[in-house]
Amino acid sequence: xxxxxxxxxxxxxxxxxxxTFSCVKCGYCLPSCPTYLAFGKESHSPRGRIQLVKLAAEGxxxxxxxxxxxxxxxxxxxxxxxxxxxxxxxxxxDSAIDVLGEYRKDKQSFSEKAIRTVIFKQALxxxxxxxxxxxxxxxxxxxxADKVVRKSGVINKVSxxxxxxxxxxxxxxxxxxxxxxxxxxxxxxxxxxxxxxxGCIMDTFxxxxxxxxxxxxxxxxxxxxxxxxxxxxxALHQHSAEKETAIxxxxxxxxxxxxxxxxxxxxxxxxxxxxxxxxxxxFDPGSTWYERAKTFAEKNKDISYILSRLxxxxxxxxxxxxxxxxxxxxxxxxxxxxEPMRLIEQxxxxxxxxxxxxxxxxxxxxxxxxxxxxxxxxxxxxxMKTVQETKPHLIVTTNxxxxxxxxxxxxxxxxxxxxxxxxxxxxxxxxxxxx
Amino acid sequence: xxxxDEIIDRLKAxxxxxxxxxxxxxxxxxxxxASFGMHKPEIVCQPMSSKEVAAIVQIxxxxxxxxCPRGRGTSLSGGPLPVKGxxxxxxxxxxxxxxxxxxxxxxxxxxGVITSTINDAAQQFGLMYPPDPSSAHVSTIGGNLAENAGGxxxxxxxxxxxxxxxxxxxxAAGKIVRTGGKTVKNVTxxxxxxxxxxxxxxxxxxxxxxxxxxxxxxxxxxxxxxxDEIIDSGRAISKVLGSGIMPSKMEMMDQSSIIAxxxxxxxxLPIDVEAILLIELDGHPQALMEEMEQVKTVCMNVGARSVRxxxxxxEEMELWKARKLVSPAIVKIKPTKISEDATIPRSQIPEMxxxxxxxxxxxxxHLVVFGHAGDGNLHPNIITDQRDQEEMRRVExxxxxxxxxxxxxxxxxxxxxxxxxxxxPFMEMELGVDGLEMMKxxxxxxxxxxxxxxxKIFPVQGERFELRNDY
Ligand SMILES: Cc1cc2nc3c(=O)[nH]c(=O)nc-3n(C[C@H](O)[C@H](O)[C@H](O)COP(=O)(O)OP(=O)(O)OC[C@H]3O[C@@H](n4cnc5c(N)ncnc54)[C@H](O)[C@@H]3O)c2cc1C
Ligand code: SF4
Ligand code: SF4
Numbered sequence: 036x037x038x039x040x041x042x043x044x045x046x047x048x049x050x051x052x053x054x055t056f057s058c059v060k061c062g063y064c065l066p067s068c069p070t071y072l073a074f075g076k077e078s079h080s081p082r083g084r085i086q087l088v089k090l091a092a093e094g095x096x097x098x099x100x101x102x103x104x105x106x107x108x109x110x111x112x113x114x115x116x117x118x119x120x121x122x123x124x125x126x127x128x129d130s131a132i133d134v135l136g137e138y139r140k141d142k143q144s145f146s147e148k149a150i151r152t153v154i155f156k157q158a159l160x161x162x163x164x165x166x167x168x169x170x171x172x173x174x175x176x177x178x179x180a181d182k183v184v185r186k187s188g189v190i191n192k193v194s195x196x197x198x199x200x201x202x203x204x205x206x207x208x209x210x211x212x213x214x215x216x217x218x219x220x221x222x223x224x225x226x227x228x229x230x231x232x233x234g235c236i237m238d239t240f241x242x243x244x245x246x247x248x249x250x251x252x253x254x255x256x257x258x259x260x261x262x263x264x265x266x267x268x269x270a271l272h273q274h275s276a277e278k279e280t281a282i283x284x285x286x287x288x289x290x291x292x293x294x295x296x297x298x299x300x301x302x303x304x305x306x307x308x309x310x311x312x313x314x315x316x317x318f319d320p321g322s323t324w325y326e327r328a329k330t331f332a333e334k335n336k337d338i339s340y341i342l343s344r345l346x347x348x349x350x351x352x353x354x355x356x357x358x359x360x361x362x363x364x365x366x367x368x369x370x371x372x373x374e375p376m377r378l379i380e381q382x383x384x385x386x387x388x389x390x391x392x393x394x395x396x397x398x399x400x401x402x403x404x405x406x407x408x409x410x411x412x413x414x415x416x417x418x419m420k421t422v423q424e425t426k427p428h429l430i431v432t433t434n435x436x437x438x439x440x441x442x443x444x445x446x447x448x449x450x451x452x453x454x455x456x457x458x459x460x461x462x463x464x465x466x467x468x469x470x
Numbered sequence: 471x472x473x474x475d476e477i478i479d480r481l482k483a484x485x486x487x488x489x490x491x492x493x494x495x496x497x498x499x500x501x502x503x504a505s506f507g508m509h510k511p512e513i514v515c516q517p518m519s520s521k522e523v524a525a526i527v528q529i530x531x532x533x534x535x536x537x538c539p540r541g542r543g544t545s546l547s548g549g550p551l552p553v554k555g556x557x558x559x560x561x562x563x564x565x566x567x568x569x570x571x572x573x574x575x576x577x578x579x580x581x582g583v584i585t586s587t588i589n590d591a592a593q594q595f596g597l598m599y600p601p602d603p604s605s606a607h608v609s610t611i612g613g614n615l616a617e618n619a620g621g622x623x624x625x626x627x628x629x630x631x632x633x634x635x636x637x638x639x640x641x642a643a644g645k646i647v648r649t650g651g652k653t654v655k656n657v658t659x660x661x662x663x664x665x666x667x668x669x670x671x672x673x674x675x676x677x678x679x680x681x682x683x684x685x686x687x688x689x690x691x692x693x694x695x696x697x698d699e700i701i702d703s704g705r706a707i708s709k710v711l712g713s714g715i716m717p718s719k720m721e722m723m724d725q726s727s728i729i730a731x732x733x734x735x736x737x738x739l740p741i742d743v744e745a746i747l748l749i750e751l752d753g754h755p756q757a758l759m760e761e762m763e764q765v766k767t768v769c770m771n772v773g774a775r776s777v778r779x780x781x782x783x784x785e786e787m788e789l790w791k792a793r794k795l796v797s798p799a800i801v802k803i804k805p806t807k808i809s810e811d812a813t814i815p816r817s818q819i820p821e822m823x824x825x826x827x828x829x830x831x832x833x834x835x836h837l838v839v840f841g842h843a844g845d846g847n848l849h850p851n852i853i854t855d856q857r858d859q860e861e862m863r864r865v866e867x868x869x870x871x872x873x874x875x876x877x878x879x880x881x882x883x884x885x886x887x888x889x890x891x892x893x894x895p896f897m898e899m900e901l902g903v904d905g906l907e908m909m910k911x912x913x914x915x916x917x918x919x920x921x922x923x924x925x926k927i928f929p930v931q932g933e934r935f936e937l938r939n940d941y
Contacts, residue, residue, distance in 0.1 A: 056805050056806070056855075056856060056857065057801065057805045059504060059801075059806075059807060060502050060503065060504045060543070061504045061544060061605070061608070062504065062542050062543060062544045062605070062608045062609075063605075063607075063608055065542060065608055066584075066607060066608060075516070075562065075563045076491065076496060076499070077496070077499035077500050077543070078493070078495045078496045078498075078499040080499070082499075082502075083499030084499075086498060086499055086501070086502060087495055087498060087499060090498055095498075096494055096495070096498060100493075100494050100495045100498075101495070103493075103495060104495055104499070118798075119797045119798045119801075120797070120798060120801040120805070120807070121798060121801070121802070
């Protein structure tokens with residue numbers, strides 16, 4: 036009895052139990068939740084998930100009952116943006132992921148543990164490793180994880196998705212050609228001093244985008260500094276119940292950037308940016324780390340946020356019809372909503388065609404499209420229907436995950452060569468004649 | 471009877487097994503609506519045709535299993551909760567039919583169609599489906615029909631029941647029956663259509679509806695009117711309506727809601743006024759200008775502080791923003807919102823305001839009043855915290871007194887949210903013993919085995935009004 040009591044009070048503490056009370060079950064979030072729309076069940080709706088977390092905290096259902104509903108949540112947090120009672124779904128979700136993670140750790144087989152260690156503790160935070168591997172996704176095959184993965188049989192589960200992803204991974208630049216920006220020329224007469232956050236996956240995957248971002252910032256009269264000591268943002272760890280590692284990475288980044296005096300820390304990755312602006316959520320309110328994290332968090336801004344507030348020397352006309360797929364984390368967590376569209380519309384010649392349900396997640400969601408490939412494709416197909424209605428020449432993105440998913444979507448619809456996919460930075464660079 | 475394996479097997483023969491849910495996680499996430507109750511169903515079925523519904527009901531009828539229809543579970547009165555266990559019949563997947571018949575000005579829809587999409591579809595033909603509950607972008611037409619939902623436009627255009635021409639329903643015996651038709655005029659026999667509308671799933675299950683559409687008004691115009699005294703706002707409503715003008719919307723916010731919105735969003739609303747009225751007129755652009763002038767004069771004459779008319783669409787949206795933010799703003803104060811919708815005859819609005827002020831002070835509760843003031847459908851909302859048992863007890867007493875006041879003033883328990891489980895204990899107070907008996911005899915005739923949404927509308931002996939859950 037007393038033992039039961041303690042486990043249930045402990046669960047209440049670990050799960051964001053209090054936060055669940057803000058949900059009045061009005062259902063206003065239903066039309067915005069991609070998993071509810073795609074799977075048609077309340078256990079995959081925001082309010083269903085909130086209800087289940089609450090019941091789990093009360094001991095009325097088991098932790099295992101949370102598995103399916105929570106695993107299939109995209110974490111896009113569109114539900115938060117539309118919620119009329121300001122439910123902090125992100126906190127509820129993160130708490131459930133943590134509790135599930137602990138629950139599973141006890142049950143995990145040795146090989147599963149080994150894979151997690153390789154991927155989350157070694158590969159993701161390690162730039163050298165990532166560079167070596169070439170892409171964040173290929174790391175499944177090319178690192179030591181490969182053998183473990185194959186042996187454990189997990190490969191069967193992830194391989195169709197890997198095959199799909201492989202077709203669309205961008206060609207990786209040669210190591211020498213990459214990262215030319217470590218020593219950036221200082222310009223005179225600068226307005227703002229900004230540091231640049233590259234992100235680990237982005238760094239290897241989309242070094243060009245990072246490169247162009249920094250050049251654009253310079254064109255917009257910023258002094259750009261690059262900090263070698265930075266590491267992975269930890270977002271994927273946090274969303275995969277590797278909170279300890281996430282905290283370690285966060286501390287590392289906070290410490291590194293504290294040494295630098297700058298007005299903003301800029302990134303061009305919606306997902307990483309979202310993790311950075313919520314770093315304080317990793318720590319106890321009131322603690323010194325919480326305060327340090329908060330100060331750090333406030334400095335982090337998305338590239339569109341800052342470029343839309345500065346003057347961009349646009350010189351080229353781009354005569355194309357463009358639709359825009361916002362990054363969920365940019366919209367719902369960083370609350371950067373209008374800026375990218377404002378930037379797109381600044382470019383002469385562009386016809387902006389807003390797609391229906393623009394804010395609906397594309398189903399990429401971190402590593403969702405790898406671990407839940409089939410479900411992710413269901414969500415992607417919903418998205419591509421609305422993309423096609425706008426008959427675009429080009430889809431603009433703000434996050435590498437969405438970017439790859441859009442390329443995959445275009446491919447699945449057989450529209451390669453007809454519809455291009457570009458990061459907003461690439462588009463702006465073209466308009467500003469930056470290369 | 472309990473849902474046994476035998477029954478589940480029979481159900482699986484009636485409907486594809488991917489649309490039968492039995493996992494705990496699924497059952498618990500169909501155990502709620504937007505009220506306070508939680509009742510876990512034994513099984514959830516997601517039918518997508520009349521045939522499937524008929525087959526399921528026949529099984530339920532044979533084994534005496536309760537069957538509770540559910541749209542999107544946005545009911546504020548416990549309507550879709552399986553209080554006696556059994557089957558939840560979830561209609562959310564069945565949104566497949568939405569046809570506009572331009573010539574006859576009608577729409578034909580399946581029960582799971584989202585309310586607002588009907589109006590969106592009608593709009594493409596220059597038509598309108600007027601009923602506009604605030605939940606229209608979430609709720610289903612089946613749920614709207616069963617609750618006879620209404621919204622701000624109810625003032626001028628009426629509510630759901632005014633737009634239903636015909637229904638297809640499945641009876642408690644599992645028979646598929648059509649009522650009404652495609653014509654506005656229809657007097658062949660009893661009007662079963664209207665009887666089923668508002669019956670909260672207790673008489674029959676709606677599987678298709680034929681709805682009336684009307685031409686869309688050409689333009690609209692909005693004014694925001696400020697009042698130093700809330701009583702004056704009540705008088706303004708009566709006077710405007712008495713002057714021969716029928717606004718399309720007349721929404722009010724009291725001082726508590728204004729303050730809450732200001733603290734939440736700083737829109738620049740004056741927090742020293744006791745009430746704000748938002749008045750929308752629609753019709754021909756020229757007539758609108760004239761009518762708006764008249765509205766202005768009438769309001770100023772009863773003591774309004776000022777009248778601001780929106781000059782363009784942006785300004786119009788800005789004015790309505792204040793009203794839209796009331797809900798998110800007030801839950802910032804405390805997390806639990808109890809939304810009531812006791813409704814009174816228009817002329818009694820000032821008196822109702824006075825009584826609510828007294829109730830608020832007597833029970834020391836956070837009472838916020840806003841809503842569709844034009845048709846007397848006020849929305850007194852109590853802001854509280856579910857976890858505070860002592861306060862919840864005071865809230866229960868206050869709600870009871872609000873209901874009493876409404877009925878004493880010649881009004882009703884519910885203008886649009888329905889009775890469900892929440893208000894069943896008050897039915898006799900409004901209907902009287904004989905009135906309630908007449909309703910019961912209809913229920914018995916339609917559903918002799920009491921399998922359709924049992925435990926709703928009719929009070930169980932000794933049932934008390936309860937907002938508290940077991941924590
Ligand atoms: C934030 C908020 C605002 C709201 N605003 C308004 C408003 O302005 N005006 C208003 O009137 N209501 C309002 N409501 C209440 C609610 O949205 C309505 O009652 C709506 O009609 C319920 O629709 P639903 O699809 O969610 O049905 P549910 O809540 O699932 O069910 C409602 C009732 O209908 C029955 N039912 C559902 N489908 C069928 C069917 N096919 N056949 C037979 N019975 C069926 C159920 O058994 C239940 O009794 C609001 C609710 C919320 C949460
Ligand atoms: S919109 Fe917010 S309060 Fe409403 S059901 Fe969704 S999470 Fe709950
Ligand atoms: S985070 Fe996205 S997928 Fe998850 S519940 Fe919210 S809206 Fe749905």
